[in-house]
Amino acid sequence: MLRVDRGAPALDVARIRADFPILQRQVNGHPLVYLDNAASTQKPRQVIDALVDFYTRINANVHRGVHTLSVEATDAYEAARERIGRFIGTDDPNEVVFVRNTTEGLNLVAACWGRANLRPGDEILATQLEHHSNLVPWQRVAQDTGAHIALVRLTPDGLVDLDHLRQLLSPRTRVLAIAHASNVLGTISDVTRIADMAHAVGAIVAVDGAQSVPHLATDVGTLGVDFLAFSGHKMLAPLGSGVLWGRRELLEAMPPFLGGGGMIREVYDDRATWAPLPEKFDAGTPAVADSIGLAAACDYLDELGMANIRTHEIELAGYAMDRLASVPDVTVYGPRDPHGRTAVVSFNLDGVHPHDAGTILDEAGVAVRAGHHCCQPLHRSLDLAATLRASFYVYNTADEVDALVDALAVARRVYQRKTA
Numbered sequence: 001m002l003r004v005d006r007g008a009p010a011l012d013v014a015r016i017r018a019d020f021p022i023l024q025r026q027v028n029g030h031p032l033v034y035l036d037n038a039a040s041t042q043k044p045r046q047v048i049d050a051l052v053d054f055y056t057r058i059n060a061n062v063h064r065g066v067h068t069l070s071v072e073a074t075d076a077y078e079a080a081r082e083r084i085g086r087f088i089g090t091d092d093p094n095e096v097v098f099v100r101n102t103t104e105g106l107n108l109v110a111a112c113w114g115r116a117n118l119r120p121g122d123e124i125l126a127t128q129l130e131h132h133s134n135l136v137p138w139q140r141v142a143q144d145t146g147a148h149i150a151l152v153r154l155t156p157d158g159l160v161d162l163d164h165l166r167q168l169l170s171p172r173t174r175v176l177a178i179a180h181a182s183n184v185l186g187t188i189s190d191v192t193r194i195a196d197m198a199h200a201v202g203a204i205v206a207v208d209g210a211q212s213v214p215h216l217a218t219d220v221g222t223l224g225v226d227f228l229a230f231s232g233h234k235m236l237a238p239l240g241s242g243v244l245w246g247r248r249e250l251l252e253a254m255p256p257f258l259g260g261g262g263m264i265r266e267v268y269d270d271r272a273t274w275a276p277l278p279e280k281f282d283a284g285t286p287a288v289a290d291s292i293g294l295a296a297a298c299d300y301l302d303e304l305g306m307a308n309i310r311t312h313e314i315e316l317a318g319y320a321m322d323r324l325a326s327v328p329d330v331t332v333y334g335p336r337d338p339h340g341r342t343a344v345v346s347f348n349l350d351g352v353h354p355h356d357a358g359t360i361l362d363e364a365g366v367a368v369r370a371g372h373h374c375c376q377p378l379h380r381s382l383d384l385a386a387t388l389r390a391s392f393y394v395y396n397t398a399d400e401v402d403a404l405v406d407a408l409a410v411a412r413r414v415y416q417r418k419t420a
């Protein structure tokens with residue numbers, strides 16, 4: 001078990017692992033070593049139980065019925081909204097919009113805020129680190145509105161280049177789209193400082209929190225941004241749960257995203273008026289159980305303590321980078337100081353395509369990601385076609401890092417034999 005300086009474990013990983021039934025399974029005859037957490041995390045029994053409890057005791061549609069089950073479902077759904085809001089530091093549930101995932105949240109901002117506010121000649125800034133989810137929606141809205149999009153470069157260490165950002169910011173800049181943490185390099189950006197710079201020219205700041213909210217204690221007030229989107233499935237919660245947080249006055253001024261049931265105040269033959277927040281953005285039947293599952297995940301993470309999770313991940317990332325760097329022919333990408341990054345470690349094995357290496361790792365039960373990780377502009381800027389990515393979470397151990405390194409040594413031997 002990893003230990004912090006004072007000698008106490010940051011997390012009781014053995015106890016945590018007992019909460020995750022899937023970690024008992026074998027893959028290709030080996031114990032599962034699940035290192036694909038940046039793509040999606042596993043679910044603890046507490047979250048699975050919340051889903052089972054909802055479907056067993058309460059299941060009904062929300063906001064629609066006067067009968068007991070519907071009222072109970074509505075109460076549980078709205079309680080989940082409040083709980084998740086507290087997890088990110090807001091006590092205004094009207095600022096918490098349920099979405100399916102980060103992608104949907106960022107598309108909502110681009111479509112609703114962007115179409116209402118962007119004009120020809122306006123500028124949208126994003127960074128070279130962005131996942132396609134915080135780039136493609138802005139490209140689409142730029143094409144539709146005549147706005148222009150530019151990317152902030154990275155420093156050689158993989159950090160957002162603040163000098164370049166300063167050069168690009170101008171009174172024409174209306175939006176800065178930025179990931180709080182990179183899903184490839186692990187880089188954590190100083191979003192508070194960057195938001196101050198963007199606000200000084202009158203731009204709004206839309207943050208992709210997919211890789212930060214699950215790993216870093218988050219307080220939207222301290223971050224000082226305008227929008228923050230994140231995915232439940234990357235923080236122990238069900239697939240299909242997610243949140244867009246937005247400043248209330250911005251959400252109130254924006255047109256709705258989808259039209260239909262649940263989001264209207266009055267409907268006439270030819271027009272409609274909108275419900276107040278948060279219903280305005282809740283068209284159709286929402287993912288009620290999944291949102292309740294996300295609230296259960298927030299309880300679970302808070303019980304572990306986000307500061308303890310961070311300590312555990314810093315130690316694991318540091319250990320993984322050291323061990324990987326010791327394997328001949330392995331190149332590790334991104335900032336080397338584990339304090340400036342999350343526990344996402346991308347690397348390559350020289351001469352072996354990441355998909356081939358990933359397949360050999362899978363034969364040893366080690367699950368990693370191989371590819372461009374939905375960051376083609378970043379990979380292009382690094383002159384890479386693809387990378388392997390190991391990403392860690394609360395249940396991962398130093399032994400699993402060792403299993404990864406051992407399996408990588410096998411991949412290296414297999415390919416060296418093939419090419420000899």
Ligand SMILES: Cc1ncc(COP(=O)(O)O)c(C=O)c1O
Nearest residue numbers: 101102103131133183208210231
């Ligand atoms: C930084 C980042 N942004 C956005 C996304 C998209 O998340 P989702 O597929 O849950 O919408 C991901 C997922 O990998 C990500 O890592």
